[in-house]
Amino acid sequence: MANKHVITLIVNGKDYTLSVEARRTLADALRDDCGLTGTHLGCEHGVCGACTVLVDDKPVRSCLMFAVQAEGCSVRTVEGLAKGDALHLLQKAFWENHGLQCGFCTPGFLMLAAGALEADPDLSEEEIRDILSSNLCRCTGYQNIIKSVCLAANEMRACPPSADR
């Protein structure tokens, strides 16, 4: 049995103490060790972006990061986006504008967009398009994803989310 490392991840504000092999990816640790299966794996080689989470508020492909590298970092996943049953503005926009079909890519797009808009709420449609083109969706043809994110961006500008995220 390979050597294991005991690490603590802070995920969606909660501490998880895990014992993981050095080779365990952050994605696997989140899914299998923390039981947070909202983060999906579409390729495990860094292209599709389905596994995108925020690590210290920056979008990261969790299939390309080892869990041990995230030690002590604050990780945010799709499960932390809504406040209880109240959807985040991005989630609401995806719902109202049919921004998802099978939903497999959706957590990745939501986290990528959330990270980008928190860093710069004033992104233009073209900039948003450019950022979102780093993730893949096989169902929607992207049209309603860009629409949802742009509409949510407008609303987020109008009423910025509280600082307690």
Add this chain to the structure above:
Amino acid sequence: MSWIGRSLPRLEDPSLLMGRGRYVADLARGAASVKFVRSPVAAGRILSIDVPDGELVFTAADLDGVKPICPILHRPDYIAVEQPILAKDRVMFCGQALAVVVAEDQGLAEDLAEEVYADIDAEDAIVDMEAALAEGAVAVHAHAPGNVLVEGVLRSPGLDAAFADAAEIVTLDLRSGRQSAMPLEGRGGVAQYDRISGRVTLYASVQMPHMLRTGLADVLQIPEADLRVVAPDVGGGFGQKMSLFPEYVALVWLARKLERDVAWIEDRRENFLASSHSRDQSFHVRGAFAKDGTLLGIDADLKSNVGAFSCYPVTCGVEPLMALAELPGPYKVPEYGVRSRGVTTNTGMMAPYRGVSRPMLTLTMERMMDVAARRLGIDPIEIRRRNLIDSFPHRSPTGLVYDEGSYKEAMDRAVAAIDLTGFRARQKEARAAGRYLGIGFSVFSERTGYGTPAYAARGMNIVPGYEIVSCAMDPSGFVEARIGSSPHGQGLKTALAQLIADELGVEPGKIKVFSGDTDATPYGWGTFASRSMVIAGGACKLAAGKVATRLRSVAAVMMQASEDHIVLEDGLARVTGTNQSLPIPEVARAAYHQSHRFPQSGPGLIENATYDPGGTFSNACHACIVEVDIETGGVKIERFIVAEDAGLLINPMIVDGQIHGGVAQGIANALFEELIYDETGNLLTVSLADYLPPTMAEVPTIEIEHLETVSDATITKAKGVGEGGAIGAPAAIINAMVDALSPFGIEIVRMPATPQYIRKLIREAERDAHG
């Protein structure tokens, strides 16, 4: 107030948006991990397989009593082939499973798989169709010399005369590269063993759960009742998740053998290597035209590379026979000759992918129209108008009956929306400035919602088509509809809830649609071939209608009114013309708990219904404007218009979503995606960095215009719409590219038309011009 026709946000979405979806990999916790050891060579004899001692490793020799997968087609020209669960004696394609290992977690399973060594005496592989069909080619399957597994031939008596009379004969040789449906979630299964009953529950990412259960039980030779198959949330399928794959057989066998839970979640490389492929087709087609542009006849030789095996249940006939039956598409083709072959090679198995053959068929007919128009000096829109079908029902040369459609009207709508005249002026200016803009059109039909007669006509041993729905209003006034269809991202549950809501007068939020669980739903065929809205929808309407009749009858007794005067709306059973009413939940409760009062209707509110329609044709015209960069060969799609007729729209937002996604896959087909084998049969494109699905940067805004021809072919008046986007887009794009490059006189004859390919054509054209 009707719920039909409203863009209701989907009932499926909140849980998916919050990360609470349950895809198969999410159910794998606690199960042992399964990994397949796969062949590194495409053809050869297995001499031995060395397995590490004391570990859970199994090969074909261990699978006693497990039959191979062997789908049947009742046609004299079909040769059945057996697909073993694990390769036995021979390997047939690169990626075929040789052995299966089981370990405590995924990492350990992968480590263990590395320790399995197969000694294979490699042989020359047959990779492409021309090699397979060459005189004296080695037989991929010994009992199928010539390498043709299925062949259909038709020839109308007047064909030769049509060609003899022709003013112009257009010959096309077109090729489509091999593609993957590439759902973002790959295949996977979790088989749970129940020690008390000995029963296995297989959670699997599939489109046809009932069919999978039948196939598994047949191959494993166990009663179907010992198996439960559940399709949980499924991350896209597009046809790739229809077939019975050997991996699922192995998984259920392992769960029974080891008496424990086992999970196999494939990775992307495995999905490219070992899941099904499609679209590897080569068409040689001649069209005979009269001077005025009237199409007199088509003579076609169509070849599809079906790979090493035949997919269950639809068989390797699916692409070749679809091509044979539907080449004429939306056009009047008075004389028709066709030979269509499915050719076996040492490559991955072909199975359905959204559109099945029709992207190539549409490309063929639409290139045909543009080339004939140019040669005969007729406007390309006009030549289409002269040949499009316009009286209904229309009978095609292969006997298909087209219901009412709007073929010419859809084309006119697309022409107007894209401003053809304005574009031509702009194109001229751009050319003067050294920019190459082009416009392309694609008119097509999409056969949807077809029931058993259509499949029986193909000679299928397993004849899909009908759907059974069980609909019940429970005592609390909520509705449970259990369907045999198995949606995987389409939003079908929402659309069905809208249909049922109208029948029963309750809001969609109170309607729960259950699917994808063989323990909880009636036997059904699943979701494919643009069928679920039409067929499951029709069955829902019928079943809910029967429940409504019961409700009215109970309400009539309760309010001492005549049944005919009861209407169900807004959650109430009302007596028309009075202000008397009862809340529907009150009536529902009485139907169960006071049934002695309603002897004529009997207890409860539970009904079944079956729907098995003949089928209906949707139609559309795609139009697009592209700019080709002649320096790089790259293409930018400037505008893309879809004028679509899918009959009555139940949820327009969902319909538009289907079109968007289909068009994106069509763009991929035309420009980007290709699975490439080297000459030894080794697949080179096994990551998303090699196989290039389009991103948001490549997919333009898709503008949609709806026409709504109401035909009597379906009881909901809805037509299917799942595949049209993928069917029509490639031809529109290729036509636009040829138009853009017309100063070079270039003919594009293959898809994907990559920048390298376009540059090659331009270089050749320039050389010819200067040579």
